[in-house]
Amino acid sequence: MKKGLLMGLWGFLWLLGGVVLAGKLTLLGAGATFPYPLYSKWFHVYYQKTGVKVNYQSIGSGGGIRQILARTVDFGATDAPMSEDEMAKARGKILHLPMAIGAVVISYNVPGVPSGLKLTPQVLADIFLGKIRKWNDPRIVELNPGIKFPKLPIVVVHRSDGSGTTFNFTYYLAQVSPEWRKRVGYGKAVRWPTGIGGKGNEGVTGYLKQFPGAIGYIELAYAHQNKLPVAALQNKAGKFIRPTLESISAAARTNIPPDTRTLIVNTDAPDGYPLSAMTWILVYQEQAYGGRSFERARALVDLLWWCVHEAQNYNEALFYARIPENVVRINEKLIRSITYQGKPILR
């Protein structure tokens, strides 16, 4: 008993020592893996500028939501907005702040077909439903005059692990194809009608490179780094849009609700790439909880303000699109609404 007490005291002192010795405080964040490379860069730069350390653990979006609900972190991070059920579990209002925009790109390996293959949502859905089986199918040829397609079977490659990328991709297909919605639906993992499963973006990329005739969906950065061709998708406005940092950013230049809890997949922005997705940081609107100090709350708000402004300049080098002006405005409003004991922290 006594020993346990001593141990506890020792542990407490050790923790205290760590905090005091560090001088500046360390903010804790956890969640989505997708923005992890970007957040590492941001927080490293922020540490060099301000001396405030941010410890971000990429444990997955689900974990990020659980951690912020359990109040064990200063901020959570997620690739999908919290559901109503999850919001209801929160003690206190949680704000969603979009930080960057990513894209799911359709990549392929077809001899003689360069980057920029044109696909309509319907054709894409039918390929992934296993209804279009050959690359020289008239419906593909018709969209791409001037390209000679080989008589090659289509090999569909999808993610075998549960992932936000799959969620966005299947959500898009469910939006554009009633048959997909009925037969497959959407989620982080689904029952695929056809195809090979690769683990992670790197697994899918590997299969795409290895199998002639393959088509699959990956994150933009992987297509760039591996110099894989990407398809131009027809958006709601009828334009064929290639995934570029501009067209991905443009996807959010549309009506975003004040709480930003929306998916911009299948956007109605005329120049927007339809398979774009925002990634969010989650914070409590009222920061005085669980014995948090005002300094801590203030440091968090300063960090968030920096993230939605200066930090955006680091996005594009890492293949994340920046959030457009209209979303920055919403973020500013949301950050200004963060309070400590009822009083706004930023003035």
Next chain:
Amino acid sequence: MRTRDPDQVFRFVCWGLAVGLVVLVVGIGLTLLAGSLPSLKTFGIRFLWGRVWDPVNEEFGALPFVVGTLATSILALLITIPFALSSGIFLAEYAPPKIAGPLSSLVELLAGIPSVIYGLWALFYLVPLVRWFEMKVGAPPFGLGLPTASLVLAIMILPYAASITREVLKMVPHELKEAAYGLGATKWEVIRRVCLPYGLSGIVAGFLLSLGRALGETMAVTMVIGNRSEMPQSPWDLANTMASVIANEFTEASKDLHLSALIEIGFLLFLITLIVNTVARIIIVRLEVR
């Protein structure tokens, strides 16, 4: 007090560790069982032969994964048996001691290669080979799936099966062999009529232990099996195994029932491995009694 102290302490330590291990195994089983309760309640026994794995509509059945696991493991064992037997016989009987030593260590070295390395190697070398073969025989040329996964598993369990065969053959008493030679038997006859029958149960047990290892193998299999969660329709088909569906879906399984179904798969795998190992142990015990 003083005299029996170290003895006593040692005994307690051994007892404690041994009991601790048993508690650990039982604990793992119970944890898995507790985690699979929601799934057990929802699907009951039909989870075992359910063919649909649909995380969206929360319909879960384990059959495709059970079939995938058993098919790849048993196929791997069948492929590995001739190689393991012959290399075991060679190392125990034919190889001069100068070669046998280094060669045995080399075979055992195979067991030390990390699983992910086997997976990568299979992906880059085995897959094109299998695809070429599939094109020759007119099967769908994925290069992935049951055949590739079985092949890489066969290579992975070979060192275990081969070493155990060698050890068992070395245990055959010299008197027996000398007697057979004395009766005018040739080397081949001695191996076939004396050594193999004498060591049979040991060798079988060794193969079963290797099978147990194949059942639980995850990383290398995940990389080459194609991860298709449907019932395989032919031996060339893409498939999925119990271990790889857990590895794939566990981290992002956000729905409670999905998570629970994955844990139940883990529980099933635990049971299957337990059964295989128990059977192997029973055979070994019978060998010792004899």
